Amino acid sequence: MLALARTVVHRDLLLALRRRSDVGTALLFFVIVASLFPLGVGAEPNLLRAIAPGVIWVAALLSSMLSLGRLFAADYADGTLEQMLLAAAPLGVVVAAKTFAHWLVSGLPLVAIAPLIALQYDLAPGLYGVLALSLLLGTPVLSLIGAIGAALTLGLRGGGVLLALLVLPLYVPVLILGAGAVEMAGAGLDPEGELLLLGAALVVAAAFSPWAIAAALRISME
Amino acid sequence: MLEAAELECERGARTLFRGVSFVLRPGELLRVAGANGSGKTSLLRILCGLSRPSAGEVRWNGQPIAGIKEDYARELVYIGHAPAVKDDLTPRENLEISCRLAGRPASALALAAALERLRVPELPVRKLSQGQRRRAALARLLVSETPLWLLDEPFATLDAEGISLVDGLMGKQVDGGGAVVYTTHQEAGSRSTRVVDLGAGA
Numbered sequence: 151m152l153a154l155a156r157t158v159v160h161r162d163l164l165l166a167l168r169r170r171s172d173v174g175t176a177l178l179f180f181v182i183v184a185s186l187f188p189l190g191v192g193a194e195p196n197l198l199r200a201i202a203p204g205v206i207w208v209a210a211l212l213s214s215m216l217s218l219g220r221l222f223a224a225d226y227a228d229g230t231l232e233q234m235l236l237a238a239a240p241l242g243v244v245v246a247a248k249t250f251a252h253w254l255v256s257g258l259p260l261v262a263i264a265p266l267i268a269l270q271y272d273l274a275p276g277l278y279g280v281l282a283l284s285l286l287l288g289t290p291v292l293s294l295i296g297a298i299g300a301a302l303t304l305g306l307r308g309g310g311v312l313l314a315l316l317v318l319p320l321y322v323p324v325l326i327l328g329a330g331a332v333e334m335a336g337a338g339l340d341p342e343g344e345l346l347l348l349g350a351a352l353v354v355a356a357a358f359s360p361w362a363i364a365a366a367l368r369i370s371m372e
Numbered sequence: 373m374l375e376a377a378e379l380e381c382e383r384g385a386r387t388l389f390r391g392v393s394f395v396l397r398p399g400e401l402l403r404v405a406g407a408n409g410s411g412k413t414s415l416l417r418i419l420c421g422l423s424r425p426s427a428g429e430v431r432w433n434g435q436p437i438a439g440i441k442e443d444y445a446r447e448l449v450y451i452g453h454a455p456a457v458k459d460d461l462t463p464r465e466n467l468e469i470s471c472r473l474a475g476r477p478a479s480a481l482a483l484a485a486a487l488e489r490l491r492v493p494e495l496p497v498r499k500l501s502q503g504q505r506r507r508a509a510l511a512r513l514l515v516s517e518t519p520l521w522l523l524d525e526p527f528a529t530l531d532a533e534g535i536s537l538v539d540g541l542m543g544k545q546v547d548g549g550g551a552v553v554y555t556t557h558q559e560a561g562s563r564s565t566r567v568v569d570l571g572a573g574a
Contacts, residue, residue, distance in 0.1 A: 154475065168460035228454055228457065228459070232450070233456045237473040238442055
């Protein structure tokens with residue numbers, strides 16, 4: 151079963167490697183959205199510092215949503231998703247591996263690049279760690295929740311907009327906790343509570359959403 | 373080994389077929405016939421467990437397939453309408469991944485031999501013709517040693533040589549004690565075949 155999960159992760163990473171532009175666009179989107187705010191609201195350092203956690207988190211959220219459409223759509227179109235439903239392991243394992251691979255190429259780069267964006271906002275260097283950690287815990291939750299939406303809207307016309315309407319409200323708790331952790335740390339308080347809650351959200355999402363994704367996929371593929 | 377009992381399939385408000393029953397024994401070849409829209413593909417999807425029948429059930433060695441999902445999936449090869457090969461991978465990579473997904477990893481030698489036999493060039497699938505894609509998908513038949521094959525239009529887009537090759541493969545599978553269910557419009561296939569006719573369609 152683990153060997154099969156490894157095959158799926160390997161396959162999706164290989165496909166991402168062959169289609170580097172797809173991965174690049176989501177990352178570039180994150181950088182551009184996050185860079186628009188200082189241009190729009192002006193270069194007042196105190197204001198920028200205050201909005202930084204929220205803006206970076208919202209940008210990460212939008213970018214993660216942008217790449218969700220690709221998670222199942224291509225495999226659905228060429229029939230490989232059907233074959234995954236007939237794989238020798240439970241579908242939950244297959245989709246968990248797929249979602250993990252998706253996070254590796256769409257979530258993890260955000261974690262790595264976020265401190266660079268934070269520099270634009272003159273965020274205190276001491277907060278880079280908290281920001282990166284909150285994203286490291288939060289972005290997998292975004293991928294896991296988003297994958298349920300992606301599976302449900304698979305094959306629908308105008309599925310992209312519906313996906314956003316479906317998934318964005320569910321992202322709210324993650325956004326509040328993630329941005330909240332950075333704000334707490336900025337105010338000199340201990341962000342441990344928010345980070346622990348994010349961690350808990352990750353554990354719950356990782357345990358339950360693969361089965362929800364699998365059930366949604368089975369419905370969409372009927 | 374495979375048993376279909378009173379299968380019924382509804383699409384929206386209309387009923388595609390009703391009361392389809394058959395028993396498939398080892399060494400048998402079953403052709404699903406019927407006009408366009410009569411539900412041939414739907415029947416195959418029900419047989420492999422991708423969709424559920426609105427009534428009736430499919431049994432594998434006496435057990436309903438709904439209860440033995442992965443164990444049943446391991447016993448079959450399903451080749452659907454879409455060739456299920458990724459454009460960005462080579463036929464070799466595609467074949468290796470599908471073997472691993474099916475829980476039956478194949479040796480590099482077996483993979484190369486299968487593609488060689490079907491004369492699929494080792495280029496990214498993007499650069500292959502429709503017929504060559506079909507061949508790349510059908511290469512799975514050469515490496516998988518499963519007792520049951522479910523093939524949806526296996527002869528579509530193939531040339532005469534390809535058709536006789538696939539026909540030969542199906543014959544070998546049946547002679548080896550396996551079973552094949554396939555759909556086709558053509559009267560292809562030289563062997564004695566049982567037919568399930570779904571009629572003219574709704």
